[in-house]
Ligand SMILES: NC(=O)C1=CN([C@@H]2O[C@H](COP(=O)(O)OP(=O)(O)OC[C@H]3O[C@@H](n4cnc5c(N)ncnc54)[C@H](OP(=O)(O)O)[C@@H]3O)[C@@H](O)[C@H]2O)C=CC1
């Protein structure tokens with residue numbers, strides 16, 4: 001087995017049920033950060049065998065491509081991560097139920113899916129961590145909100161925190177706030193990429209080469225983020241320091257205000273959280289059909 005750093009994760013076996021972008025972001029972070037030996041990670045999906053082969057060869061994880069391998073992997077797992085889309089969740093979790101042990105920690109990354117619905121689909125109380133990570137976990141800079149079901153033990157808690165601390169920062173919140181986390185940081189990278197797309201495009205329109213526009217934008221977003229983090233100052237105060245009275249930044253901010261930029265961001269985040277609740281309600285409804 002590959003050398004791994006000592007952590008509560010060191011000896012845990014983790015099964016990723018669903019092998020998409022979010023699952024990959026997490027196990028890539030774990031493997032590349034040497035927090036878990038790749039042999040301790042099993043991944044499976046619904047049908048895409050090519051994807052499993054790709055993940056095996058890229059990270060050294062075990063792809064469970066058939067029912068026997070899935071059953072073996074699930075039986076040996078300490079942690080089972082649910083990583084499918086909300087629309088697939090009810091059917092997938094229901095089919096998983098007979099293959100799980102009651103002591104296994106279930107970690108869900110599924111947007112909107114309440115702990116109570118997972119328990120309903122699994123047929124009873126379970127140790128469950130409902131999480132809302134983001135794809136920056138890929139490079140160890142993820143931000144993950146976590147809430148726990150009543151039946152988690154301190155070991156389960158430690159394991160969950162170790163898993164997500166290994167790929168970024170974590171914030172434990174009450175379950176009703178997970179949708180707020182979804183609005184701010186789960187979907188958050190997309191807002192920042194959207195902003196960056198606009199900055200690059202405008203730079204090019206003003207005559208910069210695409211490379212220069214991209215490099216300048218990347219460094220600006222990175223520098224601004226690090227300024228907030230390292231100085232501890234409020235973003236509003238840092239913004240004030242960039243904005244000379246009657247200068248260029250003021251002209252830019254006034255233009256953004258004329259498009260109600262902050263109101264738009266606020267509405268987007270509130271709508272995102274609301275959409276998570278809608279997705280959760282749809283799964284709950286499906287779960288209640290026997
Ligand atoms: N992407 C993101 O930024 C974030 C996503 N999330 C949440 O993560 C979850 C996954 O999202 P994402 O990774 O983007 O989605 P993807 O579409 O990239 O991946 C979904 C995976 O689920 C698998 N799957 C679907 N149905 C089943 C099933 N019945 N049994 C086993 N596996 C199944 C798919 O397999 P196949 O390809 O074979 O169909 C695929 O591997 C979602 O619930 C989302 O809300 C949370 C935070 C951030």
Ligand SMILES: O=C(O)[C@@H]1CCC=N1
Nearest residue numbers: 111134182186187188
């Ligand atoms: O767009 C989505 O639904 C998922 C959840 C958070 C980020 N991506």
